[in-house]
Amino acid sequence: MAETQTYQPGELEAEARAADNRSRWLLSLPAVVIITCAAAGPLLVMVLYSFLTPGDYGNVKWQFSLDGWTNIFVQRDIFDDTLIWADAHLSIFWRSLSLSLITTILTLLFGVPTAWFIATQPANRRQFWLFLVTVPFWTNLLVRTIAIQELIRSEGVINLALMKVGLIDEPIQMMFTDFAIGFGMTYVYLPLMVLPVYASVDKLDFRLVEAAHDLYAGRWTAFRRVILPLIKPGIIAGSILVFIPSLGAYVTPRVLGGGKNLMFGNLIELQFGAGRNWPLGAALSLMLMLAVMVALIWYVRVTSREQADG
Amino acid sequence: MIEIESATKVFGTGEAAFRALNAVNVTIAENEFFTLLGPSGCGKTTLLRLIAGFEPPTMGAIKLAGDDITRLRPAERPVNTVFQNYALFPHMSVAGNIAFGLEMLGKPKDEVDSTVAEMLRLVKMEELKDRRTSEISGGQQQRVALARALAPHPKVLLLDEPLSALDLKLRKEMQIELKRLQHETGITFVFVTHDQEEALTMSDRIAVMNGGEILQIGNPKEIYERPSARFVANFIGESNFLDATLKGGQVTLAAGGTFDVSVPDGVADGAVSVLLRPEHVAARAGAAQDGEIAATVDTVVYSGEATTLHLSLPTGEKVKAKIGNAPLGDGSLPKEGDSAALTVATGAITVLRD
Ligand SMILES: Nc1ncnc2c1ncn2[C@@H]1O[C@H](COP(=O)(O)OP(=O)(O)OP(=O)(O)O)[C@@H](O)[C@H]1O
Ligand SMILES: [Mg+2]
Numbered sequence: 001m002a003e004t005q006t007y008q009p010g011e012l013e014a015e016a017r018a019a020d021n022r023s024r025w026l027l028s029l030p031a032v033v034i035i036t037c038a039a040a041g042p043l044l045v046m047v048l049y050s051f052l053t054p055g056d057y058g059n060v061k062w063q064f065s066l067d068g069w070t071n072i073f074v075q076r077d078i079f080d081d082t083l084i085w086a087d088a089h090l091s092i093f094w095r096s097l098s099l100s101l102i103t104t105i106l107t108l109l110f111g112v113p114t115a116w117f118i119a120t121q122p123a124n125r126r127q128f129w130l131f132l133v134t135v136p137f138w139t140n141l142l143v144r145t146i147a148i149q150e151l152i153r154s155e156g157v158i159n160l161a162l163m164k165v166g167l168i169d170e171p172i173q174m175m176f177t178d179f180a181i182g183f184g185m186t187y188v189y190l191p192l193m194v195l196p197v198y199a200s201v202d203k204l205d206f207r208l209v210e211a212a213h214d215l216y217a218g219r220w221t222a223f224r225r226v227i228l229p230l231i232k233p234g235i236i237a238g239s240i241l242v243f244i245p246s247l248g249a250y251v252t253p254r255v256l257g258g259g260k261n262l263m264f265g266n267l268i269e270l271q272f273g274a275g276r277n278w279p280l281g282a283a284l285s286l287m288l289m290l291a292v293m294v295a296l297i298w299y300v301r302v303t304s305r306e307q308a309d310g
Numbered sequence: 311m312i313e314i315e316s317a318t319k320v321f322g323t324g325e326a327a328f329r330a331l332n333a334v335n336v337t338i339a340e341n342e343f344f345t346l347l348g349p350s351g352c353g354k355t356t357l358l359r360l361i362a363g364f365e366p367p368t369m370g371a372i373k374l375a376g377d378d379i380t381r382l383r384p385a386e387r388p389v390n391t392v393f394q395n396y397a398l399f400p401h402m403s404v405a406g407n408i409a410f411g412l413e414m415l416g417k418p419k420d421e422v423d424s425t426v427a428e429m430l431r432l433v434k435m436e437e438l439k440d441r442r443t444s445e446i447s448g449g450q451q452q453r454v455a456l457a458r459a460l461a462p463h464p465k466v467l468l469l470d471e472p473l474s475a476l477d478l479k480l481r482k483e484m485q486i487e488l489k490r491l492q493h494e495t496g497i498t499f500v501f502v503t504h505d506q507e508e509a510l511t512m513s514d515r516i517a518v519m520n521g522g523e524i525l526q527i528g529n530p531k532e533i534y535e536r537p538s539a540r541f542v543a544n545f546i547g548e549s550n551f552l553d554a555t556l557k558g559g560q561v562t563l564a565a566g567g568t569f570d571v572s573v574p575d576g577v578a579d580g581a582v583s584v585l586l587r588p589e590h591v592a593a594r595a596g597a598a599q600d601g602e603i604a605a606t607v608d609t610v611v612y613s614g615e616a617t618t619l620h621l622s623l624p625t626g627e628k629v630k631a632k633i634g635n636a637p638l639g640d641g642s643l644p645k646e647g648d649s650a651a652l653t654v655a656t657g658a659i660t661v662l663r664d
Pocket of ligand 1: 356
């Protein structure tokens with residue numbers, strides 16, 4: 001007869017957990033390597049550059065300096081050498097923030113109903129609609145942005161059509177305005193909202209909606225009290241996916257906003273190009289990243305507290 | 311009072327069309343405990359969904375207290391549902407779920423609180439009131455679903471197998487509790503179950519369904535003792551079906567014996583099929599005498615309160631006889647292989663329509 005082995009309480013569970021951990025690490029190894037090389041490495045370079053001195057023709061000189069960081073907020077007047085607030089940076093930051101917020105709100109307004117529409121189609125037709133949502137990804141962003149330009153410029157399709165039917169006498173100036181940027185960014189980022197929201201509506205148990213109606217909830221109340229809380233993860237994921245890249249958007253504001261309506265991404269690009277101030281560019285990028293991180297951490301705190309409250 | 315008038319529900323179109331309900335007519339009285347009983351897929355849930363308003367009927371109408379409610383939205387019907395899958399709101403606590411309907415009706419806060427407390431007490435969930443509904447057991451979820459549907463005090467409560475996940479003891483308790491509630495609140499209960507015993511013990515009337523149609527409606531006694539169709543007899547309780555000849559209010563079994571019967575409408579004299587419940591057959595060992603039916607014992611199955619004899623008749627027909635067990639057995643029951651003599655209780659034979 002085989003001897004019965006005895007175990008310490010919890011011993012088997014601990015072993016299983018350890019084995020599970022090991023295999024998970026192994027599986028995640030490629031991801032870890034890629035993230036280290038492609039994200040952490042360049043980030044370190046940026047941190048380093050932000051503390052160096054600008055070179056004369058771009059690049060950096062190996063000389064420690066805090067100017068990159070202080071220049072975000074203050075600049076030295078060229079004539080009398082006094083320190084003045086870098087208003088331009090702050091107002092560009094503010095513009096980026098508000099345009100990104102507006103973009104997020106607009107993609108929510110258009111994206112949630114779209115996602116809802118797709119998710120409530122019969123299963124065999126959903127694939128087709130999802131496919132349509134992803135079609136824009138097939139074309140280069142720059143090309144699509146220029147196509148938008150063709151729509152909204154003064155001799156563009158929209159203005160010509162409106163003048164033809166006699167609604168307006170003179171073309172409406174849409175290019176090189178905040179409207180153009182907001183319009184373009186909403187278009188570009190809309191799929192990034194639709195897809196995660198679709199995923200969460202798809203998982204939604206519609207019997208819960210029936211239960212809400214059964215318990216006397218009207219359409220709006222059922223949406224607010226039952227549907228919205230349940231698709232919230234998708235809405236949040238979509239908002240993050242739209243808001244963060246919007247903050248750093250570069251191509252769309254450049255093409256549709258022109259040289260005057262800079263956004264943060266363009267400001268950074270300027271430092272590495274014509275501005276020849278790499279440390280300032282690096283510092284600006286890092287500041288943007290910090291701002292996003294602070295916002296995300298704050299957000300996670302708030303929502304996890306909400307979860308705990310029930 | 312609910313009137314369902316020739317309600318038909320067809321899902322899909324063309325080739326794929328499926329008739330889940332076929333011209334169902336039912337009238338359910340106020341404060342009645344009405345049970346829908348039938349095998350899986352026979353259309354019980356579909357009928358409830360029509361009454362709740364989640365699904366429009368393909369044809370027919372639904373009336374509540376004389377008013378046609380067929381076009382009303384679910385939120386406009388004074389009807390609440392205990393869903394087969396509970397459908398509790400996962401993002402709300404137990405108490406939050408129960409309060410939902412009351413809040414939607416715009417009840418004042420203190421009334422909501424007191425009703426919720428009362429409901430929690432009723433379903434014995436006071437201790438778990440702050441738990442999320444994803445963190446309680448299936449049986450507990452079922453009780454919360456019940457409390458949630460009862461809280462707004464609807465005119466009609468639809469219950470789709472509300473006790474199926476409970477253990478026997480709790481189930482019996484809840485059966486009594488439900489019955490009491492229905493009595494006290496004056497709410498009409500439309501109750502769906504698979505469980506024939508539950509249907510028989512709780513209902514004022516039972517509708518037996520199959521294939522989207524109602525085969526028979528009656529009180530438990532009628533359904534059990536005078537089933538009209540073979541399907542009903544077979545679905546509820548154990549049955550012996552025997553061949554017989556009907557002539558002028560009497561049947562003569564193929565295996566012998568003539569009995570007075572009540573003849574259902576539309577059954578003509580001639581060959582018929584009759585039902586004989588196993589507990590209405592008595593058996594003793596020995597050769598059959600006058601008025602008894604001869605049989606041979608195939609198997610004897612002991613099941614605690616009773617012993618079931620599986621017997622063969624000279625005609626080749628099989629018959630079960632279920633005999634209540636005397637204390638410590640009395641040794642008079644026939645054994646396997648014995649020949650036995652069967653007696654049929656008076657009035658025990660029911661002529662079936664098909
Ligand atoms: N939305 C639907 N589309 C197509 N067919 C359906 C739909 N809903 C139900 N059916 C079909 O209608 C029939 C009746 O379904 P129903 O849910 O009413 O059965 P049930 O009597 O409640 O069964 P169970 O006891 O298993 O819950 C089933 O055959 C089912 O497949
Ligand atoms: Mg069902």
